[in-house]
Amino acid sequence: MTRTDLADTDPQDTPTLGVAMIGYAFMGRAHSHGWRNARSFFSPPALPRLTVVAGRNEVGALDTARRFGWESVETDWREVLRRDDVQIVDVCTPGNTHAEIAIAALEAGKHVLCEKPLANSVAEAEAMAAAAEKAAANGVRSMVGFTYRRVPAIAYARQLVAEGALGQLRHVRAQYLQDWLVDETVPLSWRLDKDLAGSGALGDIGAHIIDLVQFITGEHLTGVSALTETFVKERPTGASSSGLTASSDDSGELGPVTVDDAAIFLSRLTGGALATFEATRFATGRKNAIRIEINGSTGSLAFDFEDMNVLHVLTGEDLSAGFTRVLVTEPGHPYIAAWWPAGHILGYEHGFTHQAVDFLTDIANGTDPRPSFSDGLQVQRVLAAVEASAAANAAWTPIG
Numbered sequence: 451m452t453r454t455d456l457a458d459t460d461p462q463d464t465p466t467l468g469v470a471m472i473g474y475a476f477m478g479r480a481h482s483h484g485w486r487n488a489r490s491f492f493s494p495p496a497l498p499r500l501t502v503v504a505g506r507n508e509v510g511a512l513d514t515a516r517r518f519g520w521e522s523v524e525t526d527w528r529e530v531l532r533r534d535d536v537q538i539v540d541v542c543t544p545g546n547t548h549a550e551i552a553i554a555a556l557e558a559g560k561h562v563l564c565e566k567p568l569a570n571s572v573a574e575a576e577a578m579a580a581a582a583e584k585a586a587a588n589g590v591r592s593m594v595g596f597t598y599r600r601v602p603a604i605a606y607a608r609q610l611v612a613e614g615a616l617g618q619l620r621h622v623r624a625q626y627l628q629d630w631l632v633d634e635t636v637p638l639s640w641r642l643d644k645d646l647a648g649s650g651a652l653g654d655i656g657a658h659i660i661d662l663v664q665f666i667t668g669e670h671l672t673g674v675s676a677l678t679e680t681f682v683k684e685r686p687t688g689a690s691s692s693g694l695t696a697s698s699d700d701s702g703e704l705g706p707v708t709v710d711d712a713a714i715f716l717s718r719l720t721g722g723a724l725a726t727f728e729a730t731r732f733a734t735g736r737k738n739a740i741r742i743e744i745n746g747s748t749g750s751l752a753f754d755f756e757d758m759n760v761l762h763v764l765t766g767e768d769l770s771a772g773f774t775r776v777l778v779t780e781p782g783h784p785y786i787a788a789w790w791p792a793g794h795i796l797g798y799e800h801g802f803t804h805q806a807v808d809f810l811t812d813i814a815n816g817t818d819p820r821p822s823f824s825d826g827l828q829v830q831r832v833l834a835a836v837e838a839s840a841a842a843n844a845a846w847t848p849i850g
């Protein structure tokens with residue numbers, strides 16, 4: 451009989467990288483899930499070790515650490531930059547801390563994965579992109595956490611467009627529809643505070659559809675004409691919250707909402723296609739509906755995250771045939787072979803595993819991850835243009 455104790459039996463020829471996750475709430479849980487499953491279903495050329503969770507609230511950080519098997523907790527993120535057992539810093543905090551943490555981590559020689567949007571301003575994003583470019587010269591890698599790029603149906607959509615299946619792109623329609631703020635008694639949280647979040651629906655969910663459109667089409671937005679609105683301008687003051695599940699402090703006091711509740715904007719892509727975007731937290735009945743439709747000269751595609759394993763595709767000779775419903779779960783579809791047989795569908799959390807695997811692979815291979823901080827800077831420029839246009843009665847605002 452043979453007994454093998456698995457502890458520290460990782461293949462010696464596969465490097466193990468210590469991960470320090472800064473933040474522990476909603477994104478902390480999603481990222482923890484991704485790091486844990488990276489090695490369970492994929493064989494990345496570098497393995498993650500869940501070394502430390504850092505959070506100012508030790509109770510919250512310890513809860514996430516215990517639930518997901520992190521090895522230690524720090525209450526000061528600066529401490530993890532000094533640790534030799536940390537090679538990756540994963541920034542899962544609100545946007546007002548992204549620049550400080552990510553730049554310090556890059557300068558400390560740590561690879562950095564930073565949640566979206568990259569920053570709360572173009573200036574911060576420019577500084578982060580410059581730090582990332584400097585660090586890359588020394589083999590230090592960085593990535594922005596636009597995980598929806600790693601939904602198999604989205605990655606498949608990009609393949610179809612890149613292969614020319616849709617021909618010349620004419621129209622892009624992109625929506626990100628949520629309704630968690632329709633209830634006016636939902637209290638204030640960090641996502642409703644411009645100083646912490648940078649913007650509201652625009653940066654939180656609008657950033658995702660900007661990145662997705664640029665990812666799928668391979669083109670950039672050249673300018674925007676925009677409107678934003680804050681429908682509910684005051685809310686009950688909230689207790690500590692992760693922003694989506696805030697609880698009122700029952701004081702009866704009201705505080706100002708300092709961000710947008712919704713943003714809509716028109717654009718033109720570098721290839722000439724006309725594009726419309728809508729990001730709102732007031733689409734009553736829509737929970738997390740990311741909807742992308744692209745119409746081209748020889749075909750179309752349509753996606754809805756609330757049916758995330760399906761891509762509706764129209765290509766080929768007979769455009770009168772209507773859309774085909776493709777269940778994107780075949781072994782040949784992006785990421786699927788590592789999971790289950792055809793038809794055993796994936797969920798929201800799988801994108802975080804794909805993100806972890808791709809980041810580990812790029813680090814091990816010495817290649818630059820995408821989306822890069824430069825990609826994140828491009829999205830930040832679009833966000834800033836939307837806000838500038840909305841402040842100027844929807845005036846057309848070019849994007850640098």
Ligand code: SOE
Nearest residue numbers: 476566628654655658694738
């Ligand atoms: C809240 O709108 C939120 O959690 C976003 O912050 C995430 O980026 C998105 O993936 C889900 O919704």
